[in-house]
Amino acid sequence: MQNPLVFRSRRSPVYARGGMAAASQPLAVAAGVEMLSRGGSAADAAVAAAAALSVTEPGSTGLGGDAFVLYYAAKERKVYALNGSGRAPAALTLERVQREGLGGGLPADHAYTVTVPGACAAWCDLSARFGRLGLGAALAPAVRLAEEGFPVGPLTARLWEAGVSKLLHRSPNGLELTVEGRAPRPGEIFRNPGMARALRAAAEGGAAAFYQGEAGEAICAAVQQAGGCLRMEDLAAHTSTWEEPIYSDYRGVRVWECGPNGQGLTALLALNLLRGYDVGRMPALGAQRLHLTAEALRLAFADARHFIADPAFAPIPLEALLSEDYAAQRRRLMDPRRANPQIRHGQPLPGGRDTVYFCTADAEGNACSMVNSIYWNFGSGIVPQGWGFCLQNRGHNFSLEAGHANVLAPGKRPYHTIIAAMLTAPENGRLVGAMGVMGGFMQPQGHVQVLSALLDDGLDPQSALDRLRFCLEWPGGEERLTLEEGIPAGTARALAARGHAVHTARGDERTLFGRGQIILRDEQGVLWGGSEPRSDGGAAGLI
Template sequence: MSSFEISRHAQPEFTFNSRRTPVYSTKGMVASSQPAATEAGLEMLRAGGNAADAAIATAAALAVLEPCSTGLGGDAFALFYNGANNKVSALNGSGKSPREMTLKKIQDMGIKHSLPTRHALTVNVPGACAMWCDMVDRFGSLPLSKIFAPAIRYAEEGFPVSSVTASLWKNGEEEILTTSPGGMTLLLNGKAPKAGDIMHNRALSEVLRQLSSHTPQEAKKLFYTGEIARKIVKAVRENGGMLSTEDMTSHESLWGESIKTDYRGYEVHECPPNGQGLAALLALNTLENIDLAGKGSPYSAKRLHYQIEAMRLGFADARQHIADPHVYETPLSALLSKKYGAKRAEEIYSDKANPDAKHGVPVNSSDTVYFNVVDKEGNGCSMVNSVYMNFGTGIVPEGLGFSLQNRGHNFSLNPAHPNVLAPGKRTYHTIIPGICLRKNGSLHSVFGVMGGFMQPQGHLQVISAMLDDAANPQEALNRLRFCIEPGEAGGKVCVEEGFPAETLNQLSQMGHKIEVREGYKRVLFGRGQIISRDETTGILCAGCDPRSDGTANGLY
């Protein structure tokens, strides 16, 4: 074996030892967590497709390349910016809980606090396929046969597994795939593939091929009413879940308007509840009352203190008010009012953490993919696709080549909570794409940071970098991050290795519980992409997170 082959299979350290600079282009840009997925999107733009076509091609490719994080067994959310009329549309591709599932049934099983993490009971209807089809149907211009072609090619011919993905895959092997029904399908000779190993997924290629021979609406019907749906339901019910064919047949995506707030003279847009984009907007609304740039450098204790406290307050409100919009009407106007933002800012002490503030408690981390596209016409698509935790439940239906999400774990079992488990209900959802507009409605950027409850925290930090400090997309993504750790009621704050020791000491003295994360534990801080567009020239500038395997690239 050559030295190259030996190093090819080595698991590299998770260090930022290479230089990343912004990528510029003039005729379209795609950014994702996998180079081959970025190329799939670019293939659509070269073929004359637009941002919607390229986004769904990227989504399908990622389902093949990074099945630990995403796929047809999960959900998806997107924001689409129409360059012709400056309008932002929100598409909610989350599925509902089974109609048979009641709180009483769960209580009778002796389950008290939350649904078991990886159990089939947590499988809601997977909404990704419907969302893909609806996005192409409304905004796309290419047939599914063209859009799914790169993903089918990667699945059939094989692809080399990238480094960060290999680490996530290994975690899935150790945690669930070797014990979950059907999980061996997504392993290589019974083991997680190493970096550089060639993986195939012929079962998934066949599913995509079946879908690709139909119109978007026909493909959606095929997925939710045909043999694919029956296999999904069979796998769930055989493992103790309650999903039914009726649940699958009745699924529909939700189109709606984005929610937004003004920050430093720009409009920041998020998907409405049941997504958690509200948490990011609440935190930004609070921070607009504070002169962050006057609090020192981006890594100063004072500035980080205000960001952390604003995020805690944002989570507190989000956890209280985010639920299925058809069941609970979130008081968005009141929560996003400037008056309420000013009130929340007054609750932040300048010199210490506020022990009396009601802090939100993010629960559980997850693996997700975020990606974005801007085409030559100035249309932009910001999208997230996820199976929630690593490989979701780990349940892989026979012959389908994808795992099923465990999104139902987010339901509350408190009968008085808006997000309480109920039949046919959407749960609090973590995945959130973002878009930023200038006051005149022109596109400033499409952005996102993936990773469970890190996402609104990542949104806050990259938006602040761009709008408070005029950082370009790559500079914003390169910055070290903090994350209020999932599951810590006391609000422990994890920070990346590299923050100044003086800053960490000062934060500790202010009452923040600090923990430094190193190596692959830094995946907690998410992986993001940003594409910005110059208002005058239309030139695109993109950045891709150094914490990911991905890349940004464009047409010229």
């Protein structure tokens, strides 16, 4: 492999009027644009991109994972939210885990971390409600990529190599996703006939063919062989849910996120806190701005980890959490001169790293903001024999603390890291854009930093994504503030003086900062897009 990664973007934003797609793989962008060129909607383009990414980035996403969607319907000027996350098996209880000596925490690759994969049902539901071309048409490009093969991207090849060496070489059927036991090299053609068969089954028979057919049986057999307890009844019972999205206003724009069990609430809480500071007048990579942004996120994560869970099991006081009164109360804990070491969750009064993010927009003004993931690199590593995809390890995010809102329970959705955002004008509901940044617990941090670049500084989408980032991390349970290489040394020293445990990420470590995509739409209907310089992807539009 080559030397450590160097990200140098010299891209300009992409402009178009006839539709646009932005994703972390050019072939997925092409699949989305193909749908738009055939008269498809933003939903058709998003499903095509999702499926193509499942083929071209199997370590990050796929049929074994989950999806969350925000869809802007132009005629109604309304944002819809689709929760495509799966639930824990009916036989998986906290008592069972404790009885087997795992009460201190599930290993990330344990079969008990495998929850029902929700992505396939989400694709079907999105296509049925907002698509024009049908599921078969949307999945066709991905079927071609899987059958005929595709050249592997350079960053994808690095992540694939890491996945093989750390996980796939010892995982049930993991060698199916290798080339004679190794990862494919950059530019090497990789074919995945098992994935093609799974996609074709879904295209022909819908969700039922996947969850209740041969693929479902193979999923359950692989999990049970690895020591898990997922059953066909769990797959047959799965449903996506259409839900009300949550929002907050920031700098004249309404920012929409999917509600819990996703962590979009974290980004909104942090934006509410930053609303009290004129950060746009501060140097973008200066210590004061990064300090305030980090403190806002620390407070937001404290609340998120306490409150976010499956609302079917643990009601969440969303109205109170998102109120200005609560933001003002929490903002008093932010010291502009020093990190607060005593941050914990608040008590609002009751009121009425491996993922793909992509977005699409069509000529009529519809837009889709979507995120699809199997969680860690290659998820659990468990591959249903003969089907060419890994199963996610989302159950690793459950708490094993009795009484916690997010405690493991049968049929429950876990705290979910993947989030997508949509932007509208508060006064009339006009679409402003779709955006997101993938990457585990980096995601709300990426949302906040990129949105601040767009809305506080007025940057174009590409420049906003090019800007260097930071990430709050908790390695070994200890917090540190990791800065991307290139942030001034003086800023790092000043942040350390404020009490932050500062670390600088270089080379391959910089994949920590996520991969974002943005499509904005102006009042003339012109689309302008940007794509993450830290990935293999891009943005493309139609005339």
